[in-house]
Structure formats: structure tokens, C-alpha cells
Amino acid sequence: MEGLEAKGIVGPYALLGVGLAVRPGEWVALLGPNGSGKSTLLRVMAGLLRPRAGGVFLEGKPLRAYGSYARGRLLAYLPQGGPYPEGLLVEEVVRLGRLPHLGLWGREGREDVEAVEWALEVTGASRFRGRYLGSLSGGERQRVLLARALAARPRYLLLDEPTTFLDLEYQGGLLALFQNLVAKGMGILSVLHDPNQAALAGRVAVLKGGRLLAEGRPEAVLTEALLQNLYGPGVRVAHLMGRPHVYLDG
Amino acid sequence: MTQALPLALKRSLVFLWLVFLLLLALVLGVALGAVSLPVGEVVSALLGLKENPIVTEMRLPRVLGGMLVGAALGVAGASFQGLFRNPLADPYLMGSAAGAAFAVTLLAAFLGGLSPAFAQHAVFQSLPLSATLFGFFGALLATLVTLVLAGGAARTGELVLAGVVVGSVLTGATTYLMLQDADRVRAVFAYTLGNLAFLGWPGVKALLLFFLVAFPPLLLLGRVLNALQLGEDVAKSLGLPLEGLKLLLLLAASLLVAAAVAQAGIIGFVGLITPHLLRRFLGEDYRLLLPASALGGAALLALADLLARTLTRPAELPVGVVTTLLGGPFFLYLMWRRRGRA
Amino acid sequence: MKRVWAVLSVLLALAFAFPLTLTDDLGRTVTVKAPPKRIVTMLPSVTETVCALGACDRIVATDNYSDWPERVKALPKAGGLYNPNPELIVSLKPDLVLVSKYGRLYETLERAGLTVYAVRTETYEDIFRTTRTLGKLLGLEAQAERLVAQIQREVYQEESRAAKAKTRPRVYYEIDPTPYTVGPESFIGVLIQKARGVNIIPKELGLFPKIAPEFVVEKNPEVIVATYPGALETIRARPGWSRVKAVQTGRICVFTGGQDSLLSRPGPRVAQGLRLLVDCFHGR
Known part of the structure; x- marks a missing residue:
């Protein structure tokens, strides 16, 4: 069975039995209030945390059965927030993304250079490739970190709130990029805090209190009842061009 | 690409500068000293035309040994800072130097019976290798205790606090051991302030050996240190076998600290200041920062020792006093500038 | 009858001498009401002087380092300059405490109501000045005066023995292996001069300078004196020092285990220290 799949994940922290899968060519948005266990689930699926029960499977094989570099070539993980290597050049940061292919002692070949160029290009980060990461704005920095994750050319991309710090224009660009990558066969699982962004994904999974509350196509999941359950009674949903739009009733 | 070229040039210039400073320190270090020697005499002694033990047996090994001590401290400082992602992690503040000093003194106390402060000098001169190995375990143990007390390396405040506590306790224990020898307080101070006065060829050989063992692996792990700056989760997600690599980094850096402490006592600030200073010019790419810290630390300590032995000549200042008097204010200046910018 | 007169005259003298008010070496005014009977000495050289004055039985405690004469070793030890034990001192109820002018011990003891006299014994002259001061304080x-004369006579004997030597060797004196040495104006420096040695250290460097090793090698001393254990091996093994004449000819005198106190304490046994140096510089 193709895909990255979590089955019956219990613990660590808040998770109380969650199953979730992302398939190649699919963008899944993970939505939920603070403390619902979104980031924890993402780290479990990235192989960074070991659950107390349940397991994660990559292309049908237990994730644990993969070597660490093989796992790194298939899965790229972008955490929320820092630390940020402020004193590294943008290009250097992105080239670190090739480590799963190079290992400790490997030398960069043509394939590596091309992957780095591609990642800089699609994220729009090539403009500031020669600058220090610390000299960039929050949005520019986020693009560089995404480029780092993409540089491995992974089959699955695990992103924790990738749109934080981004201005509206670039948020749009990023979501378009996701759709583009998905069209080429990549599987993306992204934690998002904005339901309107989640509405652009192919599938939405909603987590609350360590359990999966709902999962399915955005228009089916993002109902007023569910969102009020998540965020309080002031939330309203309108439908524009067939897609749910969430706003607060003032 | 237009921006990358000047940057590469700038970085090359930094390395050229460092090499120049190192050569300057070497030339001045051999040419100057408590005794005024004509340049011709120094040159002919170096060429072996005319014997002069002051040049060939005393100044040259002292300058070269001082450089190796400085290089070891600079590299260890840069490695600790990268490994713990903490700009204040250095052999001095992490308690690792104090751990090495305590272990070396303990060894000396066992060998020398009632007179550790003096057996220690015998240890340096006759057993430089085992002293370093013993100090190595002391440095390692002290660093681990510091990390446990601090609950990891992430929180700067806790790390510094734990390091200072561990360092003080161990320095106190070292002082206690040394004071078993009646009232030789000065010898204790000499050790805790660093002393390069009797660094000879055996010491230089021991330093070189340990440097050649510990430095190449660190240099090869520069990219790993870079990846660590993205956080441990990301470094792990990139496939790096992090636990083993961190241990390797810690071992190599501790070996450098121990080699330096066993030959020269505790010399503060070189490990802290050198990488900090170089970061301003080179950024935080550890593949550049590590070799630059070796060159910079070497030049810095050799020049500091030159000051220590010429400022009040023919009397000497403890070299640790010079590095602290130069490094302390410089560090405060860096902090002040950073605050000014923020 | 004669004896009665003698006793009377002493009592008379005492009656006029006490209460006695003196200015100590910190410039403090100290009043002693009667000849002290319970003394604590916190300096080894002062302990030696008090005993040489024949008042050893009046001492009730000393500092940790006082070890001469033999009988003071059995007395309670009240710490050193850096770690004194004022509680012990107070509990012994002394009527006079003799302390070093360094340290703040006197403040604590004064607050406890004790009579404290601060002494400086650093130079050769201090030996005689301190002896006379202690004589007054103790009513002796x-x-x-007899002790001063005796010390001077003994010193003169050693000096005239040294004067017979034809040469004056260049001397390097090491008090610890860092290396710290002694300047010509220090107490030991004066003894070196009296023993007709020439200290290689210039007086501009002060009393106890940390010296550059290459300076010592350059000055090429004919005799090296060191006062710490293991000095012989340490000095021989130093880089470049095999060229030093004293090392080549084996004229390295190491004084430890009590002999070093003779050289470092400006006290009544100074002539014995001087004799060590004269023997070392010129042979027996």
C-alpha cells in the first residue's frame, strides 16, 4: 500500500489513538486547536518520536525498518519555529537538505546541485541565496527552510505550520506550490492553523483532544458545527465558489 | 552570483589574515623575549649555524606549544558552541577545563604523594601523554555533569550556571589537593591562571599528537555541526546518526581541552573569544569556523604569551591574566554592541 | 641579700613599665596592663622569638605553621593567615595575641575584647626591631637585648666565614617552580648578599617576582638554591636549562623539611639559615 500511514497511535503526550494516512499526489491538512496533538502526530509520522502504541508505515513497511538516510530521502520534515542558523548562507542551509543523499562523507554531485537549484527556484529563494539567513525577513527565512526540506526531493513532505510569518501574497504562492508539487506526485501533510488555508487541501483531518474528530474533503469536514466545536460559537462558514470560507461573526 | 564572489573573497582574506597573524606571532615570539638577542643570532640559531638554547630549546617550543594550546582551545570552544548551539559554551564556562585540571592534579597527587603541586610539574615533563588521557576523562565527566545539571544544553542560562557551579567545585577540589602541600599558594594560582613557562619539545610533541588525533574528525564533522544548527529534530530527519555523532564531537573536543590543560593549566577566554570574533567575519559555517578557530586561537594565545613575557620583562605575567584582561573587556564590548543593535 | 635586691629591682621596673602603651606595625595603639601570661602567636617567626626570649611557657596556642622549638608542636593550632580560627583563640582567653599585619584577624579578636598586637617581620632589620618590641611587651x-646581641654575633661569624671565600658566585634562588624567585631587597635577598653570593635578579623586579626562564638561562647562575620538594629533578628536566652552569656542575642546593623555614623566617635562627647559604655558595 503506497503512502505514509499512522495506525492507532497512542502517546506520546496527548495522542489517544489516531490513524492518519497521506498518499502520493495528495495534500492533507491537519487542523485542530492548540494542544490537540497536531505537532506531536507530525513528529511521530516523521519518525522523530516513538509512540507508546501503534505504528507508522511507509510504503507498507514499518518506518522503523528503514535506515535513517533512506528515511531522510523519502520523508522531509519542517518544524515550526527555530532554531535558525542565522550565520549560515541561504545556499548552505538549502544544501544541508541533501545530507540524506550524501551521508557524512559524500561529495556533492550534479544531481545534488540540480536539486538545490530546483528547491531555491520553486520557493523563490534564489534571489537571496548569497545572504545570511539572519539577514532575511521571517517570510523569506521560511521559504529558505522550505527549500531545505524540498532539496532532498522527498516523496513525502511533513510541514508544521509552514505559512507562519508569510505575508498574504506569499501564502498564496506557497499554497499554489503545494498544489503543484502534489500534481507531480508528492504527498504533503501540513499542520495548519488557518481553516481557510486547510480548505485548499485535498483532504482535511481535524484533531481534538488527541483524537481524530473528522476527516474528509474540506467541504464535507469544515462545517459550521464542527468549527464551532473547535473554535467557539462565534465562527461562521460561508460557501464561495464551492469552497468553505471561515470567518468570525463580529 | 554577483554577491557570492565578494563573499568568497572576503572569507579568503580572513584566512590570509589569520595566517599572517600566526606568522607574525611566530616571528615576534621567537625574536622577542626576556633576553634581548640580535636578529642575526636568532636566525643563525634557528638555522643551526650557532647553538643557542634560548632560541631552540626555550622560545621556539614555547611559541609552538602555545600555538597548539591556543588552537586546541579555539577548536574546542567552536565545537562546544556548535554542538550545544549555545554561544557561551566554552571549555572554561562548561567546567570541562576545570575537570581536566582536577583529574591531572589528582594523578599528580597519587604519583607525588604529599607534594602534588610539584609532582605535577614532574608529570608534565615526564608523563605528558598519560596526564592528557587522565585529564580527558576529567573533562568529559565534568561536561556530562554540567549537561545533566543544566537539563541539556538548550537553555543558555542554566548551562552557564551549571558550568560555573561544576567548574567552581572542581577548582575548589583542585586547590584543596594542591594546598595539601603547606603554603605553596602561588603554585596553585600559577596552575589555575595557566603557565607556558616550561613548555618544551616533549610537551609540543604531546600537544601535536593529540591535536592530530582530535582535530581531523572535528573538521570532517563541520557539516554535521551546521546541520545541528537547524535543531536536533531536523538533523535527525536528515538521517544523521545524531547520538553517535554528538558523542564523537564531545570526545574530540574534550581531548583537545585535556591536552591543553595538561600542558598549560587553565587558560580562560581563548575558547570563548576566538570563535565569537571569527563568526563576525565568517558567519557560522563550521567547515570554515573550525579551521579558522584553530588558526585564530593559535595566534591569539601566542600573542598573549608574548605580552605576558615581555610587558614586565624579565619578570613574567601569568598568561591567563593576559587572556582574561584582553578577553573580558572584549567580550563585554561584544555584548554591549549586540544590545545596542537590538 | 643581693638576690632580694635583684627581685625588688625587677618588680620596681615592672611596676613602672606597665601598664605599657605601644604603637604596633599597623599604627594601632595597644595598651598592655601587665606582663602577658597567656599568649597566642600567629606567626612562626614570632613564636620562635618569644621562645628564644625564654617565654615559651607563656604561649597557649600558635598558628599552624609554627614548628620550632619542638615543644610548640604540641600546642593548639589556631589556623594560618588565610584560614585563622578566631573561636579557638577566644576560647583560650589569652591576654595577648600576636598577629601578622596582613589579614583582618585583629578586627575579629578586638571585637571579642582581646588585646591584639600586629607585627611585621619581613626584612633583616625587622628581626631586631621585633625582638626588642616583644621584649618590651613581655617585660623581658x-x-x-641579649638575644639581639647573640643573633648579631652569630650572623657576624657566618659573614666572616663567607668573607674568606675568594669568589662571589652568581646565585638564582627559586621559591616555587612556577618559577617565583626573590629580589635582592627581600629578606632572602639580603641573606644571599651576606653569604657573599650575587643574586641574578635586579632589584627593580620587586621582592618576589615571577621570572622568565630564559632570563635565568641567559644569566647562567653558578649556584641554584630551591626550597621545595622535588626541585632537583624539576630544574634538571627544564628545556634549555641543561646549559646552566649550576645544573652542569650539580651545584643545586635544595632546602626542604624545616631547613627552608630557616631561610624564609626572619627570626632568631637567621644565622643558621645564613650558614646553609654560606655552605652552599662556598663549601664547608
């Missing part, structure tokens, strides 16, 4: 002035 005649004994003090």
Missing part, C-alpha cells in the same frame, strides 16, 4: 627587655 634585658633578655631581648
Whole structure:
């Protein structure tokens, strides 16, 4: 069975039995209030945390059965927030993304250079490739970190709130990029805090209190009842061009 | 690409500068000293035309040994800072130097019976290798205790606090051991302030050996240190076998600290200041920062020792006093500038 | 009858001498009401002087380092300059405490109501000045004059022995292996001069300078004196020092285990220290 799949994940922290899968060519948005266990689930699926029960499977094989570099070539993980290597050049940061292919002692070949160029290009980060990461704005920095994750050319991309710090224009660009990558066969699982962004994904999974509350196509999941359950009674949903739009009733 | 070229040039210039400073320190270090020697005499002694033990047996090994001590401290400082992602992690503040000093003194106390402060000098001169190995375990143990007390390396405040506590306790224990020898307080101070006065060829050989063992692996792990700056989760997600690599980094850096402490006592600030200073010019790419810290630390300590032995000549200042008097204010200046910018 | 007169005259003298008010070496005014009977000495050289004055039985405690004469070793030890034990001192109820002018011990003891006299014994002259001062404080002035004369006579004997030597060797004196040495104006420096040695250290460097090793090698001393254990091996093994004449000819005198106290304490046994140096510089 193709895909990255979590089955019956219990613990660590808040998770109380969650199953979730992302398939190649699919963008899944993970939505939920603070403390619902979104980031924890993402780290479990990235192989960074070991659950107390349940397991994660990559292309049908237990994730644990993969070597660490093989796992790194298939899965790229972008955490929320820092630390940020402020004193590294943008290009250097992105080239670190090739480590799963190079290992400790490997030398960069043509394939590596091309992957780095591609990642800089699609994220729009090539403009500031020669600058220090610390000299960039929050949005520019986020693009560089995404480029780092993409540089491995992974089959699955695990992103924790990738749109934080981004201005509206670039948020749009990023979501378009996701759709583009998905069209080429990549599987993306992204934690998002904005339901309107989640509405652009192919599938939405909603987590609350360590359990999966709902999962399915955005228009089916993002109902007023569910969102009020998540965020309080002031939330309203309108439908524009067939897609749910969430706003607060003032 | 237009921006990358000047940057590469700038970085090359930094390395050229460092090499120049190192050569300057070497030339001045051999040419100057408590005794005024004509340049011709120094040159002919170096060429072996005319014997002069002051040049060939005393100044040259002292300058070269001082450089190796400085290089070891600079590299260890840069490695600790990268490994713990903490700009204040250095052999001095992490308690690792104090751990090495305590272990070396303990060894000396066992060998020398009632007179550790003096057996220690015998240890340096006759057993430089085992002293370093013993100090190595002391440095390692002290660093681990510091990390446990601090609950990891992430929180700067806790790390510094734990390091200072561990360092003080161990320095106190070292002082206690040394004071078993009646009232030789000065010898204790000499050790805790660093002393390069009797660094000879055996010491230089021991330093070189340990440097050649510990430095190449660190240099090869520069990219790993870079990846660590993205956080441990990301470094792990990139496939790096992090636990083993961190241990390797810690071992190599501790070996450098121990080699330096066993030959020269505790010399503060070189490990802290050198990488900090170089970061301003080179950024935080550890593949550049590590070799630059070796060159910079070497030049810095050799020049500091030159000051220590010429400022009040023919009397000497403890070299640790010079590095602290130069490094302390410089560090405060860096902090002040950073605050000014923020 | 004669004896009665003698006793009477002493009592008379005491009656006029006490209460005695003196200015100590910190410039403090100290009043002693009667000749002290319970003394604590916190300096080894002062302990030696008090005993040489014949008042050893009045001492009730000393500092940790006082070890001469033999009988003071059994007395309670009240710490050192850096770690004194004021509680012990107070509990012994002394009527006079003799302390070093360094340290703040006197403040604590004064607050406890004790009579404290601060002494400086650093130079050769301090030996005689301190002996006379202690003579006054203890009511033993005649004994003090006799002791001064005796020390001077012994020193003169050693000096005239040294004067017979044809040469004056260049001397390097090492007090610890860092290396710290002694300047010509220090107490030991004066003894080196009296023993007709020439200290290689210039007086501009002060009393106890940390010296550059290459300076010592350059000055090429004919005799090296060191006062710490293991000095012989340490000095021989130093880089470049095999060229030093004293090392080549084996003229390295190491004084430890009590002999070093003879050289470092400006006290009544100074002539014995001087004799060590004269023997070392010129042979027996």
C-alpha cells in the first residue's frame, strides 16, 4: 500500500489513538486547536518520536525498518519555529537538505546541485541565496527552510505550520506550490492553523483532544458545527465558489 | 552570483589574515623575549649555524606549544558552541577545563604523594601523554555533569550556571589537593591562571599528537555541526546518526581541552573569544569556523604569551591574566554592541 | 641579700613599665596592663622569638605553621593567615595575641575584647626591631637585648666565614617552580648578599617576582638554591636549562623539611639559615 500511514497511535503526550494516512499526489491538512496533538502526530509520522502504541508505515513497511538516510530521502520534515542558523548562507542551509543523499562523507554531485537549484527556484529563494539567513525577513527565512526540506526531493513532505510569518501574497504562492508539487506526485501533510488555508487541501483531518474528530474533503469536514466545536460559537462558514470560507461573526 | 564572489573573497582574506597573524606571532615570539638577542643570532640559531638554547630549546617550543594550546582551545570552544548551539559554551564556562585540571592534579597527587603541586610539574615533563588521557576523562565527566545539571544544553542560562557551579567545585577540589602541600599558594594560582613557562619539545610533541588525533574528525564533522544548527529534530530527519555523532564531537573536543590543560593549566577566554570574533567575519559555517578557530586561537594565545613575557620583562605575567584582561573587556564590548543593535 | 635586691629591682621596673602603651606595625595603639601570661602567636617567626626570649611557657596556642622549638608542636593550632580560627583563640582567653599585619584577624579578636598586637617581620632589620618590641611587651627587655646581641654575633661569624671565600658566585634562588624567585631587597635577598653570593635578579623586579626562564638561562647562575620538594629533578628536566652552569656542575642546593623555614623566617635562627647559604655558595 503506497503512502505514509499512522495506525492507532497512542502517546506520546496527548495522542489517544489516531490513524492518519497521506498518499502520493495528495495534500492533507491537519487542523485542530492548540494542544490537540497536531505537532506531536507530525513528529511521530516523521519518525522523530516513538509512540507508546501503534505504528507508522511507509510504503507498507514499518518506518522503523528503514535506515535513517533512506528515511531522510523519502520523508522531509519542517518544524515550526527555530532554531535558525542565522550565520549560515541561504545556499548552505538549502544544501544541508541533501545530507540524506550524501551521508557524512559524500561529495556533492550534479544531481545534488540540480536539486538545490530546483528547491531555491520553486520557493523563490534564489534571489537571496548569497545572504545570511539572519539577514532575511521571517517570510523569506521560511521559504529558505522550505527549500531545505524540498532539496532532498522527498516523496513525502511533513510541514508544521509552514505559512507562519508569510505575508498574504506569499501564502498564496506557497499554497499554489503545494498544489503543484502534489500534481507531480508528492504527498504533503501540513499542520495548519488557518481553516481557510486547510480548505485548499485535498483532504482535511481535524484533531481534538488527541483524537481524530473528522476527516474528509474540506467541504464535507469544515462545517459550521464542527468549527464551532473547535473554535467557539462565534465562527461562521460561508460557501464561495464551492469552497468553505471561515470567518468570525463580529 | 554577483554577491557570492565578494563573499568568497572576503572569507579568503580572513584566512590570509589569520595566517599572517600566526606568522607574525611566530616571528615576534621567537625574536622577542626576556633576553634581548640580535636578529642575526636568532636566525643563525634557528638555522643551526650557532647553538643557542634560548632560541631552540626555550622560545621556539614555547611559541609552538602555545600555538597548539591556543588552537586546541579555539577548536574546542567552536565545537562546544556548535554542538550545544549555545554561544557561551566554552571549555572554561562548561567546567570541562576545570575537570581536566582536577583529574591531572589528582594523578599528580597519587604519583607525588604529599607534594602534588610539584609532582605535577614532574608529570608534565615526564608523563605528558598519560596526564592528557587522565585529564580527558576529567573533562568529559565534568561536561556530562554540567549537561545533566543544566537539563541539556538548550537553555543558555542554566548551562552557564551549571558550568560555573561544576567548574567552581572542581577548582575548589583542585586547590584543596594542591594546598595539601603547606603554603605553596602561588603554585596553585600559577596552575589555575595557566603557565607556558616550561613548555618544551616533549610537551609540543604531546600537544601535536593529540591535536592530530582530535582535530581531523572535528573538521570532517563541520557539516554535521551546521546541520545541528537547524535543531536536533531536523538533523535527525536528515538521517544523521545524531547520538553517535554528538558523542564523537564531545570526545574530540574534550581531548583537545585535556591536552591543553595538561600542558598549560587553565587558560580562560581563548575558547570563548576566538570563535565569537571569527563568526563576525565568517558567519557560522563550521567547515570554515573550525579551521579558522584553530588558526585564530593559535595566534591569539601566542600573542598573549608574548605580552605576558615581555610587558614586565624579565619578570613574567601569568598568561591567563593576559587572556582574561584582553578577553573580558572584549567580550563585554561584544555584548554591549549586540544590545545596542537590538 | 643581693638576690632580694635583684627581685625588688625587677618588680620596681615592672611596676613602672606597665601598664605599657605601644604603637604596633599597623599604627594601632595597644595598651598592655601587665606582663602577658597567656599568649597566642600567629606567626612562626614570632613564636620562635618569644621562645628564644625564654617565654615559651607563656604561649597557649600558635598558628599552624609554627614548628620550632619542638615543644610548640604540641600546642593548639589556631589556623594560618588565610584560614585563622578566631573561636579557638577566644576560647583560650589569652591576654595577648600576636598577629601578622596582613589579614583582618585583629578586627575579629578586638571585637571579642582581646588585646591584639600586629607585627611585621619581613626584612633583616625587622628581626631586631621585633625582638626588642616583644621584649618590651613581655617585660623581658634585658633578655631581648641579649638575644639581639647573640643573633648579631652569630650572623657576624657566618659573614666572616663567607668573607674568606675568594669568589662571589652568581646565585638564582627559586621559591616555587612556577618559577617565583626573590629580589635582592627581600629578606632572602639580603641573606644571599651576606653569604657573599650575587643574586641574578635586579632589584627593580620587586621582592618576589615571577621570572622568565630564559632570563635565568641567559644569566647562567653558578649556584641554584630551591626550597621545595622535588626541585632537583624539576630544574634538571627544564628545556634549555641543561646549559646552566649550576645544573652542569650539580651545584643545586635544595632546602626542604624545616631547613627552608630557616631561610624564609626572619627570626632568631637567621644565622643558621645564613650558614646553609654560606655552605652552599662556598663549601664547608
